[in-house]
Each structure stands twice: as C-alpha cells, then as structure tokens.
Amino acid sequence: xxxxxxxxxxxxxxxxxxxxxxxxxxxxxxxxxxxxxxxxxxxxxxxxxxxxxxxxxxxxxxxxxxxxxxxxxxxxxxxxxxxxxxxxxxxxxxxxxxxxxxxxxxxxxxxxxxxxxxxxxxxxxxxxxxxxxxxxxxxxxxxxxxxxxxxxxxxxxxxxxxxxxxxxxxxxxxxxxxxxxxxxxxxxxxxxxxxxxxxxxxxxxxxxxxxxxxxxxxxxxxxxxxxxxxxxxxxxxxxxxxxxxxxxxxxx
Amino acid sequence: xxxxxxxxxxxxxxxxxxxxxxxxxxxxxxxxxxxxxxxxxxxxxxxxxxxxxxxxxxxxxxxxxxxxxxxxxxxxxxxxxxxxxxxxxxxxxxxxxxxxxxxxxxxxxxxxxxxxxxxxxxxxxxxxxxxxxxxxxxxxxxxxxxxxxxxxxxxxxxxxxxxxxxxxxxxxxxxxxxxxxxxxxxxxxxxxxxxxxxxxxxxxxxxxxxxxxxxxxxxxxxxxxxxxxxxxxxxxxxxxxxxxxxxxxxxx
Numbered sequence: 001x002x003x004x005x006x007x008x009x010x011x012x013x014x015x016x017x018x019x020x021x022x023x024x025x026x027x028x029x030x031x032x033x034x035x036x037x038x039x040x041x042x043x044x045x046x047x048x049x050x051x052x053x054x055x056x057x058x059x060x061x062x063x064x065x066x067x068x069x070x071x072x073x074x075x076x077x078x079x080x081x082x083x084x085x086x087x088x089x090x091x092x093x094x095x096x097x098x099x100x101x102x103x104x105x106x107x108x109x110x111x112x113x114x115x116x117x118x119x120x121x122x123x124x125x126x127x128x129x130x131x132x133x134x135x136x137x138x139x140x141x142x143x144x145x146x147x148x149x150x151x152x153x154x155x156x157x158x159x160x161x162x163x164x165x166x167x168x169x170x171x172x173x174x175x176x177x178x179x180x181x182x183x184x185x186x187x188x189x190x191x192x193x194x195x196x197x198x199x200x201x202x203x204x205x206x207x208x209x210x211x212x213x214x215x216x217x218x219x220x221x222x223x224x225x226x227x228x229x230x231x232x233x234x235x236x237x238x239x240x241x242x243x244x245x246x247x248x249x250x251x252x
Numbered sequence: 253x254x255x256x257x258x259x260x261x262x263x264x265x266x267x268x269x270x271x272x273x274x275x276x277x278x279x280x281x282x283x284x285x286x287x288x289x290x291x292x293x294x295x296x297x298x299x300x301x302x303x304x305x306x307x308x309x310x311x312x313x314x315x316x317x318x319x320x321x322x323x324x325x326x327x328x329x330x331x332x333x334x335x336x337x338x339x340x341x342x343x344x345x346x347x348x349x350x351x352x353x354x355x356x357x358x359x360x361x362x363x364x365x366x367x368x369x370x371x372x373x374x375x376x377x378x379x380x381x382x383x384x385x386x387x388x389x390x391x392x393x394x395x396x397x398x399x400x401x402x403x404x405x406x407x408x409x410x411x412x413x414x415x416x417x418x419x420x421x422x423x424x425x426x427x428x429x430x431x432x433x434x435x436x437x438x439x440x441x442x443x444x445x446x447x448x449x450x451x452x453x454x455x456x457x458x459x460x461x462x463x464x465x466x467x468x469x470x471x472x473x474x475x476x477x478x479x480x481x482x483x484x485x486x487x488x489x490x491x492x493x494x495x496x497x498x499x500x501x502x503x504x
Binding site: 013014015060080084089090091092094123124125126127129131186 | 265266267312332336341342343344346375376377378379381383438
C-alpha cells in the first residue's frame with residue numbers, strides 16, 4: 001500500500017559556527033544538506049527541505065522554519081526524535097507539525113525576528129565567543145537606542161544591503177527594534193532584536209554595524225537619514241560579523 | 253640594564269572543546285602550549301607556564317591558575333590585554349597579579365571547585381552542546397542529592413579514579429557538593445559543584461557518573477558505600493563525559 005504524502009513543518013535551531021549557512025552547496029556543510037541527508041536516511045526518498053529563508057555562514061538560529069514533502073506513515077510526533085538522533089549536535093529539530101499543501105515557507109512569512117548579541121566589555125567571555133560580537137570600546141547605548149528609532153517603519157534600505165542583493169525592490173518595513181541589556185561582572189551583554197516583514201541580504205548586520213558606529217560616536221542618527229535619502233552604502237555602517245546574529249522566530 | 257625577574261599568576265578561562273587538555277604534548281593543541289607561545293612572542297624567552305593541575309581533553313575552565321617566571325619591565329596590569337590580543341578566542345586571561353618566589357601553583361592549593369553541567373531534557377540545546385552532558389531519561393534529582401552526601405568528608409577514592417592514576421595515596425577529602433537546578437522550557441539544567449582539597453584522575457567525572465546512575469535508579473547510595481569499602485571501580489558509576497566539566501575556581 002502506498003504511504004500517504006505529508007507536508008511537514010519543522011522548527012530548527014542551530015549553532016551556525018561550523019556551517020556555510022543554510023543553503024545547500026557543493027563541498028560545504030550546510031544546514032539544509034544535513035536535514036536532507038537525515039530525510040534520505042529515514043524515508044529513503046530524495047526530499048527537498050525548504051527554509052523560511054537562507055541564513056549566512058556562521059549565523060545561528062533558534063527558530064528557523066523548514067518544510068518538506070514526504071511519503072510516510074511515521075507519526076509526526078516522532079519526527080523530532082528521529083531527526084535529533086541522527087543530526088550533528090549543533091542542529092536540533094525542536095518541533096514538527098503538519099501543514100497544508102499550500103503552505104509556502106518563504107512567501108507566507110508574516111514577520112521575522114532576528115537577535116544580535118554584543119559583548120561590550122574589557123574582557124572576552126569564552127562561552128560567548130561563538131555567539132556575541134566582542135566590542136572593547138565603551139558603547140553609548142542610549143545614543144544607539146535613540147538612533148534605532150529611525151529604522152522603524154517602511155524605508156528604502158538600499159544603503160543597508162550587500163552589493164550582491166538581487167531583490168526587485170529594496171523597500172522593507174521594520175516593525176520593532178528592542179534592546180535588552182544585561183550587566184555582567186566584566187561589562188554588558190547587549191541584545192538587539194529586530195523584527196520585520198522581510199530583510200535584504202546583510203540588512204540586519206548593516207543596521208547593527210551602523211548602530212555600533214553610532215555607539216562609538218563615529219556616526220550619528222543623521223547618517224541613517226542620509227543613508228535612506230541617498231541610498232548610498234557609504235552612509236551606513238560596517239557589516240557586523242555573522243556570529244553575533246541569530247534568527248529567533250519566523251511568524252506566519 | 254637587566255630587566256627584573258617577576259613571578260606572575262594568571263587566572264585563565266577556556267573552552268576546552270578544541271584542546272587536548274591543559275598539558276603540553278607533541279602534535280596536539282593544549283592550553284599550556286598556547287600560553288607559552290604567547291609568552292615567547294612577547295618576552296622573547298622560553299617560559300614554562302605551570303597550572304594548578306591538568307585538565308583533560310575537552311574539560312573547560314573558568315578559573316584555572318597558571319604561573320610563570322619572566323624577566324620583564326612590562327607592568328603586570330597590562331598582562332591580560334597583552335595575552336588576550338594574541339590568544340585564540342577560546343582562551344582568555346581574566347586577571348594577572350604578582351606572586352612570591354615561593355608560590356607553587358600545585359602544592360599550595362587549598363581547595364578546588366569543579367562544576368558539572370547536565371541538561372536533563374527531551375531536546376538538546378545547541379548552545380549547551382559543548383558545555384552540558386545531555387541526558388534524555390528523567391533523573392530523580394532528590395535521590396542524587398541525598399546520595400551525594402555520602403561523598404562528603406575524607407574517603408579512599410580508589411574506586412572513583414581511572415586505572416592510570418599514579419598518586420601515592422587515593423585518600424581525598426570532599427568539603428562540599430552543591431546542586432543548582434534551573435528549569436527551562438524543555439527540561440532542567442542541573443549544575444553540580446564539587447569542592448575538595450584535591451582530586452584523583454577522573455574523580456569528579458566518576459562521582460558525577462555514579463550520581464547520574466543513581467538518578468536513573470540503576471544504582472543506589474548503597475553502591476557508594478560499597479565502592480568506598482571495596483575500592484572496586486565496578487561499584488562506582490561510569491565516567492561522565494569531559495565536556496560537562498568545568499574547573500571553576502582554585503583557592504590558595
């Protein structure tokens with residue numbers, strides 16, 4: 001008897017340090033390839049696993065969404081254990097559930113939430129080395145918070161994406177930017193959450209780089225306004241490194 | 253003019269994942285070798301850096317103590333920054349201070365505090381993968397806490413060390429064992445702190461392995477008593493894996 005076709009949605013967490021990002025490519029470990037290879041192992045079918053979007057080399061995820069079609073009679077409640085017993089320790093399937101045939105992991109996204117972590121201290125922290133961007137110089141956090149408000153709403157983010165961006169339009173909407181600051185013995189851990197309907201390539205990391213340069217006093221909020229007005233990459237800040245970034249949640 | 257000889261004590265933290273332990277050896281990365289190579293770079297002298305004791309492959313430290321002699325006029329307050337600008341990101345010198353000529357990092361130890369981390373949950377946590385031993389089966393924590401009291405005080409820990417132990421005596425004293433339990437969405441993080449004047453090879457890991465087997469219901473507190481009485485390794489539990497262990501503090 002033919003096994004029923006199912007469309008399954010996974011919530012996936014990963015430590016991106018040892019991966020060349022989400023998307024499958026030759027001669028590199030990627031999250032997508034790891035998930036597809038587990039599918040092949042258990043279902044004996046070549047299955048394409050689609051993500052809510054790519055994450056770059058070194059970027060982490062707590063709540064990436066991945067979807068695939070498979071012909072199986074295995075109960076969906078068993079899927080996380082099945083995957084987790086074969087996946088490398090730095091990838092975990094947190095949840096699995098059924099979705100309709102029409103569910104599209106990229107096109108149906110309502111909101112994505114990213115979090116960027118900065119360790120602003122005089123000493124590195126070995127346990128945060130893979131997850132936080134270490135900034136030695138004191139950051140003026142109040143200035144950063146004030147400036148971040150300029151990003152809210154709909155803007156042309158042409159100045160805030162990498163040169164290889166290939167989307168038709170560079171207009172995007174940011175719904176929220178939230179700072180969480182935790183004092184530690186050696187300094188501060190600053191977590192910046194950026195929520196929006198969609199993001200251009202490197203957009204979150206350039207927004208964060210701009211805010212960091214504002215925190216240094218090297219740039220001002222005025223530069224954000226100029227960057228929007230001119231679309232020139234030079235007005236925006238540097239691209240903050242990948243390892244501070246984590247895809248927290250994708251909402252549909 | 254000849255530069256003054258100084259004896260310098262460092263507090264060192266490291267993520268042991270990528271190292272073959274503390275002690276220098278051929279064809280392997282070790283913490284001692286990394287520190288000595290930084291000394292050579294800055295002081296142009298072959299310096300031996302002595303630790304409070306070895307840590308095994310994969311074991312972490314928050315407060316390892318390391319000592320060396322060097323002829324230099326560099327101010328001691330600059331030492332952490334000097335080291336940290338050259339060390340790999342998974343090793344950090346947290347503090348540096350002068351010690352007397354007679355200070356001995358091994359023989360003068362009054363107490364060492366180790367912490368072992370267990371993630372007792374149905375799902376792995378990618379961010380804890382390097383720092384916590386993942387236990388899927390439910391642990392009876394109350395039983396573990398009760399049983400742990402048997403380890404307190406002076407005992408012959410012959411049954412609780414690896415076969416390669418070469419110390420003259422296997423009598424050691426444990427002054428404290430403390431459990432900290434943190435509930436998370438997916439389960440519990442259990443941190444067990446073990447304090448004592450000194451430890452045999454693998455002693456903390458075998459104590460923890462024994463407690464975990466008691467948590468499973470596979471062993472009982474009675475087995476600890478038998479292990480002490482007979483000195484037989486078989487009465488004790490397995491050697492809990494290295495990556496859950498961290499040398500928290502060394503007191504002099």
